[in-house]
Amino acid sequence: MSACFPLESAGSQPPLGSSTTCGPRVSELTEAGNLAGVQHIILVLSGKGGVGKSTISTELALALRHAGKKVGILDVDLCGPSIPRMLRAQGRAVHQCDGGWVPVYVDQEQSICLMSVGFLLENPDEAVVWRGPKKNALIKQFVSDVAWGQLDYLVVDTPPGTSDEHMATVDALRPYGPLGALVVTTPQAVSVGDVRRELTFCRKTGLRVLGVVENMSGFVCPHCAECTSIFSRGGGEELASHAGVPFLGSVPLDPELTKSLEEGRDFIREFPESPAFPALLSIAQKVLIEAPARVP
Template structure:
């Protein structure tokens, strides 16, 4: 059957079907629940047959460092000589291109499909590569988000991968339902959930754990990010504050005093709790809900800088506080889930 625009429409299609050959196929509101979409699952399964491990990275709230973790996880795995792909399905807020240093890059087409953008041997795919202007807002309803995620999975040629890391948006919405629906039959290893220590974040992480259990996705573990501010004493700026609130920079004076009176202090790392974790933080929540706790990552300004610059925190010794914590978490993830 064909419509007036000569777009092939199956006999059992939903009303107002745009046609299987239309650019709106899978994206239109009329595509929701269409039985013909199941054919795409076969194509996706064929694409995913060359991917050994698929890991979802989730969070209950935005701003907890989920995308930073996804990026650094990918850098770490690539540094271990694994073949890694990183798929950004945060359609409305794609930050992976920035965190991989790939802003301004474009997707290219080959006879095998869409080619990921590569950095440090990591193949990266994001809607951020498709926007004419990085400041353009993506204002899409669920079916269109569903359609582009489907297109990423069926049209991108990843090649042979050891790991496909999927960076999802916060919460449990259309994107999460779609990625689980499309990938579940191909074998998802599980999900890593990123949180911060405070209760307002953990409340939503509990919902994320509940989501995983309801859709049958294993929780590989929870990462407590921004678990206290930690940085070398020598990296701090020291201020003297007057009674009226004025501040004077006395860093040079403070450093000279330490060098003269207590030079051993210069080798210390200072830590301070940023968020209230008196209720036990993510570790207690994991015990309560029966899911693994992978570890804590401190709030490290140098890790933040690495993410802003699209760099790995594992190269060199700049991220001396956060890199060891991330390395321990990734080692535990691989060991506990036999992914080595």
């Protein structure tokens, strides 16, 4: 069945055609319903584009999965949905069950599921040319009409900025709390300045900031292991200190990380010798401490 989304409509009902078989977890999904079974919702934010929010969202989800957690990813970057590619899930079909859309599972164990507008377009190269109200309607539909089931964490990958889509996301998710924000920056001052405004957004909307992550924090040479600070250094840690929020760590540039994302591979499992590996694992551990999943 085609999983295309009718672009002229973003109503309250799932816009796909006839319902299909939902797989072995349908009863669990429909029984939980929407986000009632989600323990923690983590929004990955940044006031700046190109800082690697999708990278951090993907690797955080993989690290939490390897810590034994069930994780969902909600990709609300509607104009640039890159997470399906990063998890090698592009081209997968979205089906319906009694509880609404069934998210796409990206592993055999069904420990990571994903919903993205990238699954709902007939042509992956098609631009989403929508005004704010239509984007906001789809975000609300992703929250109300996706049967997420029981999850320890839902990671929400957001677009850059602090405008309509972010307000729609926070408003739609707030009833399901607790909400937390993970804010991503790169070290240079121009990025830190934009991300400082994102922290202001978190304060104004009542989002608890779990911490700041400094991405692209130097390049570790694979031959000599020397770290070169291509984009300056320390901006994220200084920002966190100034704002009075936790600093979760610095993630260096790593060709293996880039390659794994391009090919949809599990970086956390396949590249434990990478200099980025301990940084990403440490961030996930700090998130587990800041937002611990409840024991069933």
